[in-house]
Amino acid sequence: MTGSGTTERRSRKDAARNREAVLAAADDLFTRCGSPEDVTMADVAAAAGVGKGTIFRAFGDRAGLLRALYEVRLEPIREAIEAGPPPLGPTAAPRDRVPALLDAVLCFKLDNRRLALALEEGGSGSPYRAEHYGRWHGLLQAVLEQIPGLPDSDFTAHALLAATRADLVEHLAGEERVPREKMRAQLADFTARLLACGPPRGVAAEE
Amino acid sequence: MTGSGTTERRSRKDAARNREAVLAAADDLFTRCGSPEDVTMADVAAAAGVGKGTIFRAFGDRAGLLRALYEVRLEPIREAIEAGPPPLGPTAAPRDRVPALLDAVLCFKLDNRRLALALEEGGSGSPYRAEHYGRWHGLLQAVLEQIPGLPDSDFTAHALLAATRADLVEHLAGEERVPREKMRAQLADFTARLLACGPPRGVAAEE
DNA sequence: TAGAATCCGGACTGTGGGTCCGTTTTGACG
DNA sequence: CGTCAAAACGGACCCACAGTCCGGATTCTA
DSSP: OSSSSSSSSSOOOOHHHHHHHHHHHHHHHHHHHHHHOOOOOOHHHHHHHSSSHHHHHHHHHHHHHHHHHHHHHHHHHHHHHHHHHTTTSEEEEEHHHHHHHHHHHHHHHHHHHHHHHHHHSSSSGGGSHHHHHHHHHHHHHHHHHHHOOOOOOHHHHHHHHHHHHHHHIIIIIIIIIOOHHHHHHHHHHHHHHTTSSSSSOOOOOOO | OOOOSOOOOOOOOOHHHHHHHHHHHHHHHHHSSSSSSGGHHHHHHHTSSOOHHHHHHHHSSSHHHHHHHHHHHHHHHHHHHHHHHHTSSSSSEEEEEHHHHHHHHHHHHEEEEEEEHHHHHSSSSSSGGHHHHHHHHHHHHHHHTTSSTTTOOOHHHHHHHHOOHHHHHHHHIIIIIOHHHHHHHHHHHHHHHTTTTOOOOOOOOOO
């Protein structure tokens, strides 16, 4: 081990401290403010008690800051998906895991509306180029592929994820006042209807 | 009509001429350029041979210009939907009309990629607040409602439209090189799977 | 043709992301 | 503990772009 007691050896301790301060300040500002657009980098810098230069040095650009925040918030979910129990974890049956994954995405966006919004809107260029989207899509597609009789897993994964787009979620939750549980149920039902085809299964004409 | 030969009586003829010039120039620039972001209002003004003030006087702001362009391009489709023959027109059976509507939206976005992109991204705030989205959603929801056994027509309409989001279409067509016909088929199949529940229906698994 | 209303157009402003560099902090070494 | 170089700080600065303003040109009315 190195002599120092901190977690990393690479950055100076004031750098690490400021990085955390910025992260905390940004997190706070984004959850508090009405629209992500009116949180400027200067605001974040002021709230964190640092200069603008410090932020750009630590995160590269605005998108980098958003991404860093996103990773932090996403960590628990990611873990539950990679090594957790069913229905989210890898041991779940595909038919159960697909709706669980989508529900997790939806809940995440409901819990982090402003952040997700800022990430999808302001993220330089298309959200589909962001590598975190690629991860979600890849995973969902792989799971869909394991369900027999479902063609076009690639497009299907895109389409299902599109139903959880941050601005749609924001619109439904904010503008149309759809309660959380109702939205979850609607997404689950939508997914279920899609997966209902193919293999033997009751007609599912309930209600 | 009034004594003048032009369509309107309210605007001076140089105003009308400039309006058309701006519309044409913007249309041209948007289809030509790589990303809508790097078409500035000054560019449009220069290409149209007018001053910036003229554009803002005529269209209010950037979003207004986009909206005006959109309306022009959408006109034929709108007509086909309101008074055309099946499967797009109002006399079509709901089960046939839903996929036809979605296909029309998809084709429109394929034919006007940059414009649709600019409209959904840069359109001040959420695309869900734009009234043209409201029209699409309202229509689709109304048609979905007529299909027996389909719950949540409101959410379903949102989710289906989300599958035709401009940036997703752009990503698939541009980045992943999915050919037009394939994308149409995938969307049609996706829709068909959703509507497959309930009443008896052929499998419709054509290629 | 005179006069007034309307419109034109480009100089100007405000704002926010991103850069630069003189100054300060840190940590290693003697 | 004193010295020094590397790293980080921070806010003044730059630039690009949406949107505004007003002196001057154009068009309609009488």
